[in-house]
């Protein structure tokens with residue numbers, strides 16, 4: 001009877017020690033609260049993140065909006081699109097935004113083998129690093145779909161996994177005004193709970209280049225005009 005009671009805590013302690021060592025070896029995952037980055041801690045902090053680009057019909061306009069307000073955001077790019085849009089990828093980087101890995105082809109990773117997961121992450125890393133000449137540190141799983149193998153492989157590749165805590169369904173045909181209202185509601189709800197917001201929007205689409213994403217861009221433009229002056233824009237590495 002006592003044996004399992006002794007062994008289980010020992011096993012847990014050993015696993016915790018291994019996990020701690022693994023985290024400690026990777027600067028972007030040196031956190032004790034969990035293996036993913038969700039949201040910044042302070043209610044006035046806001047991270048804007050954009051998935052599924054680069055997209056020639058929305059990303060340039062989005063870059064203009066962000067530049068007008070001097071806001072730095074994070075872009076999780078699809079490797080396939082990076083290869084087809086290298087100049088636009090470099091523009092995002094040159095504007096000072098953070099670029100992360102959103103896999104090569106946007107699959108549901110939880111449904112794939114470890115070999116495929118690794119290929120998807122490595123392929124996107126390679127596309128980004130060859131295009132930008134800079135290392136990639138962040139990863140967002142397509143659809144937010146995770147399983148332990150996905151997080152482990154990301155960590156092994158030196159990638160910190162980033163989730164979100166505000167999502168407004170901007171892949172649906174919604175107006176900019178509707179998206180703005182949803183964004184403001186989400187941010188306000190987080191503030192009421194005493195935390196900051198990590199907003200996910202889409203300047204591109206997993207279904208192909210050229211997706212009509214101007215409602216998302218226009219919603220960001222309106223949001224940036226309305227936010228209180230004490231809003232602190234952050235990117236995931238800043239709150240790890």
Ligand SMILES: [Zn+2]
Pocket residue numbers: 051052102106142143206
């Ligand atoms: Zn996506």
